[in-house]
Amino acid sequence: MIVRSLKQGLMKFSRIAWAVVLATGFISCSEREKPDDGKLRIVTTTTMVTDLVKVIGGDRMEIQGLMGAGIDPHSYVPKLGDTALLEKADIIFYSGLHLEGRLQATLEAMEKRGRNVIAVSDGVSPDNLLSPQEGFEGTKDPHFWGDPLMWAEAIAPVVEALAKADPAGAEIYQKRGEAYQKELTDLSTWAAEQVAQIPAERKVLVTSHDAFFYFGRAFGFDVRGLQGVSTAAEAGLQDRSKLVEYLKNQGVPTVFPESSINAKGISAVAAEAGVKVSEESLFSDALGQPGDLETVDGETYDQGTYLGMIKHNVNAIVKGLK
Numbered sequence: 001m002i003v004r005s006l007k008q009g010l011m012k013f014s015r016i017a018w019a020v021v022l023a024t025g026f027i028s029c030s031e032r033e034k035p036d037d038g039k040l041r042i043v044t045t046t047t048m049v050t051d052l053v054k055v056i057g058g059d060r061m062e063i064q065g066l067m068g069a070g071i072d073p074h075s076y077v078p079k080l081g082d083t084a085l086l087e088k089a090d091i092i093f094y095s096g097l098h099l100e101g102r103l104q105a106t107l108e109a110m111e112k113r114g115r116n117v118i119a120v121s122d123g124v125s126p127d128n129l130l131s132p133q134e135g136f137e138g139t140k141d142p143h144f145w146g147d148p149l150m151w152a153e154a155i156a157p158v159v160e161a162l163a164k165a166d167p168a169g170a171e172i173y174q175k176r177g178e179a180y181q182k183e184l185t186d187l188s189t190w191a192a193e194q195v196a197q198i199p200a201e202r203k204v205l206v207t208s209h210d211a212f213f214y215f216g217r218a219f220g221f222d223v224r225g226l227q228g229v230s231t232a233a234e235a236g237l238q239d240r241s242k243l244v245e246y247l248k249n250q251g252v253p254t255v256f257p258e259s260s261i262n263a264k265g266i267s268a269v270a271a272e273a274g275v276k277v278s279e280e281s282l283f284s285d286a287l288g289q290p291g292d293l294e295t296v297d298g299e300t301y302d303q304g305t306y307l308g309m310i311k312h313n314v315n316a317i318v319k320g321l322k
């Protein structure tokens with residue numbers, strides 16, 4: 001009898017201890033279970049961040065992205081399995097600047113209790129960040145990957161964190177980072193050449209939400225979104241009629257839906273203003289499916305990569321506006 005109650009007591013204690021572990025995340029890095037192959041476990045949030053870490057980390061680690069293709073990071077609510085994945089990770093990379101609206105508080109809390117949590121936007125020079133319009137005072141526009149040269153600034157925090165966690169691979173990460181920096185610089189040059197085909201008065205980019213201000217600043221577009229900088233707020237009637245008016249006045253030929261947002265809103269505005277809706281959705285806050293190839297002008301690219309995302313967007317915009 002005594003033995004049995006002792007056993008029950010122990011079981012009860014271990015349940016309580018486990019609950020404390022779950023609540024506080026009180027497991028240190030070394031105690032965390034490693035995969036059999038001894039590789040680092042990396043967890044990433046958006047598809048752009050996942051792609052960046054894969055480019056630099058490659059096959060030296062296990063990389064698990066929480067968000068898939070077409071997923072809107074502003075409204076992403078953590079799934080049941082996400083907490084377990086995050087708790088097991090050696091490093092967590094996220095985009096930051098409140099892009100991951102519903103996840104950012106969780107990530108910041110984990111960082112406070114000593115977990116290795118990195119916002120890749122920390123690599124971006126604060127002077128280059130844009131302040132969004134009304135309603136978002138005190139925050140910065142999170143969509144900095146719209147400009148390939150700004151996305152290149154996110155390479156350094158990834159290289160640094162991976163080199164620190166895996167010093168044996170430091171030289172490899174450094175080299176891959178430098179090579180990718182060059183690819184992004186070339187991508188930016190290519191994009192500038194492509195958009196030069198669009199007449200200056202038609203360089204107007206109207207999309208579902210305000211995700212393209214950095215892209216617009218980099219490549220000379222006047223940018224308007226139906227919804228604001230976060231998709232969390234619905235467009236009001238006033239925003240809508242303003243946008244319809246703008247489309248009519250500017251003689252914009254085409255507006256663009258986005259792959260991670262329902263196209264209903266922007267299509268209704270286009271119909272009201274009497275302008276075309278592009279058959280091609282733009283990738284704004286999520287990449288395409290990995291391995292989803294597209295060929296334009298004899299060049300094939302994977303829309304599930306950041307390089308493919310920008311190529312697809314530029315080609316779609318040139319086609320719609322030139």
Ligand SMILES: [Zn+2]
Pocket residue numbers: 074143209210211229230231284285
């Ligand atoms: Zn967005």
